[in-house]
Each structure stands twice: as C-alpha cells, then as structure tokens.
Amino acid sequence: MKLSEFDIDFIKFKNETDEFHFKINDAFFDLKENSLYQFCDIDIDVVCTRNDGNIKLDYQFNGVVFVQCERCLKNIEMEILANRTDVLRLTSNDELLLEENYISVNNQVYNVYDSLYEQICLSMPIRKICELSKSQKACEIEHPTTEKNEEVDERWAELKKLIK
Numbered sequence: 428m429k430l431s432e433f434d435i436d437f438i439k440f441k442n443e444t445d446e447f448h449f450k451i452n453d454a455f456f457d458l459k460e461n462s463l464y465q466f467c468d469i470d471i472d473v474v475c476t477r478n479d480g481n482i483k484l485d486y487q488f489n490g491v492v493f494v495q496c497e498r499c500l501k502n503i504e505m506e507i508l509a510n511r512t513d514v515l516r517l518t519s520n521d522e523l524l525l526e527e528n529y530i531s532v533n534n535q536v537y538n539v540y541d542s543l544y545e546q547i548c549l550s551m552p553i554r555k556i557c558e559l560s561k562s563q564k565a566c567e568i569e570h571p572t573t574e575k576n577e578e579v580d581e582r583w584a585e586l587k588k589l590i591k
Contacts, residue, residue, distance in 0.1 A: 428454035430540055435475060437482055437535035447473040449543070451490075459544055464551075466493035469507055471543060482530075484539070486511040488546060494555045499568050503560035509550040513542055 428451075435447060449471040456462040469490030476483040488511075491504040515537060516529050523529045530537055552559050557566040 428452075428458060430458055430538065433538050433540040433543065435473070435484075435537050435539060437475070437477060437530075437537065440475070440477055443478070444474065444476045447475070449473070449539075451543070455543075458540065462544075463548060464492050464494065467491065467507075467547070468493075469547070473539060480517055482515045482517070482535075482537075484513040484515065484537075484542070486513070486539075486542070486546060488550065491561060492547065492551065494551075496557050496560070496566060497554060498556050499566040501557065501567070503555070503557055504562070505551055505555060505559070506561045507547060507550045509546055511542070511546045 433449070451467060451469050451471065453466050455467065455469075456464050467490060469488060469492070471489075472487045474485040474487075476485075486509075488507050488509040490507050492507060493502060494505055495501070496503050514528060516523075517532045517535070518524065518529050519532045520529075524531055557564050
C-alpha cells in the first residue's frame, strides 16, 4: 500500500459529484510512523461534491480495528461505524495554503490518508476493553489463587499475647 493511493484528483472529476471506495487493512497503519494501531479491516466510502470555490468530502467508515483488551490482554475487535464531513476551500493565496482545509486552485490533488487515520483514532473508545468490543463479552480474568501458609514463630506468638 502506498500513500499515493489515497490521493483524490479533483481536476479529473467527471461530474460535480464523484465517489471513491477504500478497503484498508494492516498495511494502512504501516504507512504511519509510530501508529497507535496495527491491524484493521475497514471499508471507507468517500463522496466528493464540488461546488464553486469549495469541495465537500463525506466519509463513511464501516469495519473493525483489532486491539488488545486493557484488562485481560485478550485480542478483541473494536467496531468502527462513523461518518465525517470535511470541506476544502480552493484558493490561490499562498498564506492560506499553509492552513489545513485549503488547497490550490492550480493543483487540486488532496491526500485523504491523514483524515482517514484521524477519524479511525477518534472513533476508538478511550478504554479498549472486552465489554466495549464487537462481541460485548465480559473479560475473563483469571486471578491466581494463593494459599497462605503462615509459619508462626513461637517467640512472636508470645509477644502478641502481651498486646491482648
């Protein structure tokens, strides 16, 4: 998977509205250095609508991200069902091009990778536990059982009698 696979070239639009489909997997997170996640299976539909001076991007996410439960360390599937809308403004002002939601009138290519990664991270719950996963099962935590075999030192036992 390459970063250029997430480029949308608005100049090549056939109509005012165009649709794109992305099927992302584990290779998606390999593109980001120090990614928070490693494994996923997500379908993303992007509907782009071009108007005078701006472009509206509607994202729809449907899939799962595979993570480890924070309690029992079991591998779980966290479901991603999300919608997001971005509006890009076309400009020829060099100062505005440094800001996030502006693209050049002359070079209308926009890479949606960062928007996709950001939405996946925002869609994940703060606590990644089994109860919040797709299966919604309770954590199976096995606590080790310990038997207390206290050896009583007779000298201390005599001193404890003095306290009573």
